[in-house]
Amino acid sequence: MTSTIIRSIQLLLxxxxxxxxxxxxxxxxxxIFKVRxxxxxxxxNPWFSIFSKKxxxxxxxxxxLPLGGYVKISGIITTEDVNHHNNTKKNDWEFxxxxxxxxxxxxSGGIISNILLSIIIFTCLLFQYGEIYLPTKNIPYGIEVDxxxxxxxxxxxxKILFVNGQYIQYFNEIPKAIILGDSITIDRMGKIVHLSLDNNKKRYLFDRKKFSFFIRPRIPIIIDDYNSSSTGVDGLxxxxxxxxxxxKFVLFSDQLKNFVSKYKNENILITINREGTxxxxxxxxxxxxxxxxxxxxSFMDMDNIFLFEKKKYSLIESFFHGTKKSWNVLKNQIFFFKNVFHIQTKAYKQIGSLFSMAKEFPSTWNWxxxxxxxxxxxxxxxxxxxxxxxxLDGGYILFIIIEMITKKRINESITEKCTVLGFLIISVIMIFIIIWDIFKVLLY
Known part of the structure; x- marks a missing residue:
């Protein structure tokens, strides 16, 4: 319950x-343009408001109703203004x-503000924390897969050599490159293998009940800690x-999981290397x-084996990389949107409402x-x-661009009818997504 509350607060904020x-x-x-x-x-705030002050x-x-917000600008067509503006004089303070x-x-102000906010946040995070990368060349044992x-x-x-024919410098970028890509070139025990990524394979990546890292660096089996009071772990x-x-040799964590599961409720003899002994x-x-x-x-704890690169950025460098990060996020979203319409990929299953968003936040607070x-x-x-x-903003932008091209104002009654229709379409889509999200919770 506590984790649900924390996630809900983070989402609301x-x-x-x-x-x-x-x-x-x-x-x-x-x-700025003197519009009221x-x-x-x-x-x-349909029907009533929690708070209002002029x-x-x-x-x-x-x-x-936490499904959005709005500003009402004088002289702009909204669903409340049907048949209102046609018979009134235009004032200088009207849109x-x-x-x-x-x-x-x-x-465009809202869109511009959201883009700037993303860049500013990424810039601040990079300036404050920098970045830690694991170069792909520093993964000596290849990958572990689920x-x-x-x-x-x-x-x-x-060992992944190329994705879409390109060498990926840092390992953390490989999963994204695979999702976006069409082919993978790998070294499999000295043999070069080419894997194609068609829509049938992409659906495995999209059609999953929860997020998971489908590849990670393969790691040796090294003990971090244990409960000394537990049965059968004395002397470790x-x-x-x-x-x-x-x-029998068991050198990597993925081998350990498969091997140990055969010996439930039994004692096994393990051979360990303790500082060369x-x-x-x-x-x-x-x-x-x-x-x-x-x-x-985990591999993050093995910096003697996996040599990480730690980067600190100046404010200017942080801004550059923050802008780049925002652009990469946008590219990923465009790619996902395109795949939503490819039924084979089942990317549509990843569409969600506020309920899905809340689950993406961690159960403990992490700024x-x-x-x-x-x-x-x-x-x-x-x-x-x-x-x-x-x-939506894009609809108004479209009308304005048409006016700029034709040099004629669009009839306000047409704009009003389109706005009402657009509002109904958006409302139906939002209701459908919420119902779909609830259905996913019940199904999974």
């Missing part, structure tokens, strides 16, 4: 930040009285390396096929993860608002 920044973009540019803003609301010409408020360029900037990795043709011990020490079980110990395997309470090191996810969502929000659907 994140989307509130994104909504305020988005609407602030419209608000600021409207004020009638309302500025965080969350929607300051100057603007009513600031908090709605009760409709401004030039097409000013209109375009005001409407069922997803096996389904696309990879095997434990494979941190940094002991397991080499064999019942006199070979030692034999009896260890009990529990009914789950695990070595009691022994915890093994680094929180801001990283918020920056990612900010670009996602900017991308969605570019869609040329009336009632």
């Amino acid at each position: 994140s989307i509130s930040t994104l909504i305020i920044v988005h609407e602030l973009g419209h608000f600021i540019l409207a004020k 803003v009638e309302k500025f609301f965080l969350f929607f 300051i100057g010409d603007t009513i600031y408020g908090l709605g009760w 409709r009285s401004k030039s097409s360029i000013k209109k375009l900037l005001i409407i 069922d997803l990795g096996k389904n696309i043709g990879l095997k434990n011990g494979d 020490k941190k940094n002991d390396e397991i080499l064999a079980i019942n006199s 070979i030692i034999h110990k009896n260890v009990y395997v529990d009914n789950k096929g695990l070595l009691g309470s022994i915890n093994l090191k 680094n993860i929180f801001w990283t996810f918020t920056a990612t969502l900010s670009i996602w929000l900017a991308f969605l608002n570019l869609f040329p659907i009336p009632s």
